[in-house]
Amino acid sequence: MSLDKATVARIATLARIKIPEADREALGHELSSIVAWVEQLAAVDTTGVAPMSSVAQMTLPRRADAVTDGNRVDDILKNAPAAAHGFFTVPKVIE
Amino acid sequence: MTALTDLTLVEARDGLDRKSFSAKELTEAHIRAVEAIRPLNAFITETPDKALAMAVESDARLARGEGGALEGLPLGIKDLFCTRDVLTTAGSHILDGFRPPYESTVTTKLWAAGGVCLGKLNMDEFAMGSSNMTSYYGPVENPWRRDGDNRPLVPGGSSGGSAAAVAAHAVLAATGTDTGGSIRQPAGFCGIVGIKPTYGRCSRWGIIAFASSLDQAGPMTRTVRDAALMLTVMAGHDPKDSTSATLAVPDFQAALTGDVRGLRVGIPREYRIDGMPAEIDALWQQGIDWLKAAGAEPVEISLPMTPHALATYYIIAPAEASANLARYDGVRFGLRVDGKSLDEMYENTRAAGFGAEVKRRVMIGTYVLSAGYYDAYYIKAQRVRALIAQDFDRAFETVDCILTPTAPSAAFALGEKMDDPLAMYLNDVFTVPVNLAGLPGISVPAGLSADGLPLGLQVIGRAFDEATVFRVAGVLEQAAGFTARPRPNGMAPLTKSAAQGAL
Numbered sequence: 371m372s373l374d375k376a377t378v379a380r381i382a383t384l385a386r387i388k389i390p391e392a393d394r395e396a397l398g399h400e401l402s403s404i405v406a407w408v409e410q411l412a413a414v415d416t417t418g419v420a421p422m423s424s425v426a427q428m429t430l431p432r433r434a435d436a437v438t439d440g441n442r443v444d445d446i447l448k449n450a451p452a453a454a455h456g457f458f459t460v461p462k463v464i465e
Numbered sequence: 466m467t468a469l470t471d472l473t474l475v476e477a478r479d480g481l482d483r484k485s486f487s488a489k490e491l492t493e494a495h496i497r498a499v500e501a502i503r504p505l506n507a508f509i510t511e512t513p514d515k516a517l518a519m520a521v522e523s524d525a526r527l528a529r530g531e532g533g534a535l536e537g538l539p540l541g542i543k544d545l546f547c548t549r550d551v552l553t554t555a556g557s558h559i560l561d562g563f564r565p566p567y568e569s570t571v572t573t574k575l576w577a578a579g580g581v582c583l584g585k586l587n588m589d590e591f592a593m594g595s596s597n598m599t600s601y602y603g604p605v606e607n608p609w610r611r612d613g614d615n616r617p618l619v620p621g622g623s624s625g626g627s628a629a630a631v632a633a634h635a636v637l638a639a640t641g642t643d644t645g646g647s648i649r650q651p652a653g654f655c656g657i658v659g660i661k662p663t664y665g666r667c668s669r670w671g672i673i674a675f676a677s678s679l680d681q682a683g684p685m686t687r688t689v690r691d692a693a694l695m696l697t698v699m700a701g702h703d704p705k706d707s708t709s710a711t712l713a714v715p716d717f718q719a720a721l722t723g724d725v726r727g728l729r730v731g732i733p734r735e736y737r738i739d740g741m742p743a744e745i746d747a748l749w750q751q752g753i754d755w756l757k758a759a760g761a762e763p764v765e766i767s768l769p770m771t772p773h774a775l776a777t778y779y780i781i782a783p784a785e786a787s788a789n790l791a792r793y794d795g796v797r798f799g800l801r802v803d804g805k806s807l808d809e810m811y812e813n814t815r816a817a818g819f820g821a822e823v824k825r826r827v828m829i830g831t832y833v834l835s836a837g838y839y840d841a842y843y844i845k846a847q848r849v850r851a852l853i854a855q856d857f858d859r860a861f862e863t864v865d866c867i868l869t870p871t872a873p874s875a876a877f878a879l880g881e882k883m884d885d886p887l888a889m890y891l892n893d894v895f896t897v898p899v900n901l902a903g904l905p906g907i908s909v910p911a912g913l914s915a916d917g918l919p920l921g922l923q924v925i926g927r928a929f930d931e932a933t934v935f936r937v938a939g940v941l942e943q944a945a946g947f948t949a950r951p952r953p954n955g956m957a958p959l960t961k962s963a964a965q966g967a968l
Contacts, residue, residue: 373832385787385831386794386808387824388816397828400886404829407887408776411845414852421847422854424678425664425903425928426708433704445566451801458796463807 373398373405469494470634474538474691477637481527481537488527488537492520492581495539498635499583505606505633507626509544510552511584519581526579534698536579541636543627544585545592546572546682547671551582555673556590556600556623559818560799569671570703571640571682578698583636587626590820591790592647592675595892597625598883599822607655607876608633608951612917618876621651621892627685628655632951638686638695642672644679645778646872646896649908652685653871653921656910656949658692658938659685661896663929664903665710666696668703676785677708679778679900689909689938693717696931712929720932721939726760728937731864735771736895738873745870745920748912752868752922755944756937764864768856773849774898775890780833780846781901786823787830793818825886854902861927866937869895871908871921895923905931907938910947919949 373381375394378401382389389397447453452460469491472480480486496513516539523537547553547565554560568576576582589599596619597605607620608629620629624641628651631639641648643661652659660683667682674680684695700714732753737746753763795801795814802817804810819827833842860867872892882889899906905928908921922941926934 377832378828381828381832381835382812384835385827386791386811386815387819387827388809388812389824397825400825401828401832404779404825404886405832408780408833408842408846410776411773411780411849412841414770414773414845414849416845416848416852419848419851421844422851423847424708425854425901426710428665428708428710430707431704442566446797448566449563449798451795451799460796461804461807461810 372402470498472637473688474535474637474686474694475688477538478536481532488520488523488581489517491537492516492539495583495636502608502630502633502635505608505629506603507587507605507630507633507635508541508584509554509556509587509602509626512551512582515551516581516583519576523579523581533577533579534694535575537581538579538637539581539583540575541583541586541627541630541639542572543588543624543640543642545588545642545673546640547673548572548582548585551585553585553673554602555592556588556602557818557820557823558601558800559793559814563798565671567671570668570705571672571699574698574701575640586624586630586639589623589625590823591673591786592623592642592644593786593822593826594622595646595650595889596877596882597622598879599820601820604879605629606879609656609876609918614916617879618918619654619879621654621872621876623647624651624659624685628652628657628659631655631657631685631687638684638691640682640699641685642680642682643900644675644782645900646893648683648685649896649906649921649923650872650892652908653910653919654876656919656947656951657685657687658689658907658909658942659683660692660696660907660931660934661899661905662696662700662931663710663905665708666700666905666929666931668701668706668709670703670705674789676782677789678785679782689907689935689942690718690721692907693721693935710929715932717931717935720935722936723940723943725756725937725940728761728866728933729864730756730761730763730937731766731860731867732763733766733768733771733860733867733869735768736869738894741873744914745873748920748922749868749870752911752941755941756868759940759944766860766864766867768860768898770849770853770856771898774853774901775894777846777849777853777901778893778897779829779890780842781850783826783830784834784843785830787827787834790823790827822886850901853898857902857904866933867925869923869925871895871923875914875918875920899925904928905934907934909938909941909945911941911945912947913949919947
């Protein structure tokens with residue numbers, strides 16, 4: 371599988387990383403060599419093997435549905451690049 | 466008298482109890498040592514004022530007889546652990562200026578036990594790397610150099626700043642994190658001890674996430690006993706991490722009995738890889754002989770899925786990373802690069818904020834999780850991961866631990882292997898399977914290469930059996946008698962040309 375420029379552009383959009391047009395071909399070659407290498411797994415027989423998403427042999431712990439934290443607006447906004455009136459601010463999204 | 470910076474963690478703690486010196490004196494000596502190693506670029510942030518204030522409090526507690534297990538002991542913290550009000554960067558431009566309003570669970574435990582914070586240690590960006598070359602804050606230099614060759618060497622990665630600072634005696638010990646070898650490989654390259662505990666042993670809460678099903682924190686120290694002491698403090702259940710184990714934490718120092726008689730030590734034949742330097746093979750054989758002489762029984766075992774572990778890792782880790790790193794969008798913390806729309810602001814911020822290796826892995830992760838490829842890559846890798854874990858399960862039916870080299874080479878020069886990501890990934894060939902299976906693994910300095918660089922051996926144990934890992938590591942440490950040191954203090958500064966050549 372080789373990643374062409376269009377595929378690189380599509381993945382970059384999904385990943386929300388701006389990749390300049392001029393860099394797409396070289397990055398495509400680089401990513402293709404990694405993808406070609408991981409494709410060795412296709413040769414492994416995994417018939418009947420369940421996918422392993424975690425090694426932790428436990429069920430998710432549960433606790434009472436109670437508020438345990440909150441009222442920390444200043445803490446939360448302290449690191450924001452831009453904030454106003456107790457909210458994060460972003461570029462205008464509605465015309 | 467031994468210099469205060471030459472003490473082990475355990476010796477320094479004893480010295481404080483005996484009032485041979487104060488925590489303030491011990492801390493001042495380490496602050497000077499931190500200043501002296503600035504040419505190594507091991508620290509991103511030094512916190513001398515905080516360290517002195519903590520040391521003064523430690524002296525007060527010691528005077529009242531209330532000293533904790535790490536009371537007054539100066540430590541370095543990998544810059545992946547969130548530390549309240551102290552700059553925390555993960556080695557990335559995208560976390561510019563981030564001062565967490567909270568403290569990670571592991572560092573909370575260290576400070577509660579009396580530890581003193583000397584500062585935040587350099588690392589590969591978001592812990593992605595095996596050389597510390599991917600840090601936004603520049604490469605770290607290994608305090609070791611080859612005999613007769615003055616070129617600066619990498620400390621390994623991603624916990625490269627931690628390994629260099631411990632090896633250069635600037636800190637008594639440091640924290641690291643290990644997703645595919647990031648504690649053990651730099652420990653091996655710098656001639657120190659580093660253990661990745663069982664997945665779930667240490668809380669991941671407040672540690673900036675790379676690959677959540679693989680990440681674990683652990684100590685990096687100059688002796689096995691120090692690692693046992695520090696892990697005992699770092700480990701334990703934390704309700705804030707749903708994958709944190711509810712098991713009790715033993716006193717790991719109690720495991721250091723020196724007695725491995727009758728212990729069955731697995732030697733995996735698949736770890737004899739093509740192109741491995743003869744001296745690494747020889748060191749491995751030496752390790753086998755040491756354990757045999759101590760009464761253990763080497764047993765050849767097979768871990769047949771080993772050749773597929775790296776490829777499995779380089780699907781699963783980037784996939785998890787691409788999801789974890791989605792939070793860096795210029796809205797809540799760190800860098801923002803403006804754009805005409807919200808999407809463009811995201812794209813500009815992430816383009817400017819992430820380095821080349823992080824972008825590469827986020828792109829790979831996004832690709833293997835995208836529609837049409839999810840089953841062929843991601844689910845397939847999870848199935849192979851299950852087989853890798855089964856390999857270890859089967860092996861541990863007949864052996865008590867496994868002995869391997871830590872890495873397939875000694876430290877390499879700054880700038881080497883940078884043009885070929887796959888060559889760099891090979892550094893972790895012996896460590897990655899351990900993360901995939903969630904098992905504990907330790908690297909112990911065991912000898913020197915022909916050109917005078919440290920080489921490590923790795924001991925792998927059953928899940929939550931760090932005790933056996935420490936016991937075997939202690940016997941190896943004793944037999945190896947590794948006393949070699951990198952050049953003390955008089956290190957030549959990293960010249961401008963060398964630094965540029967590396968970038």
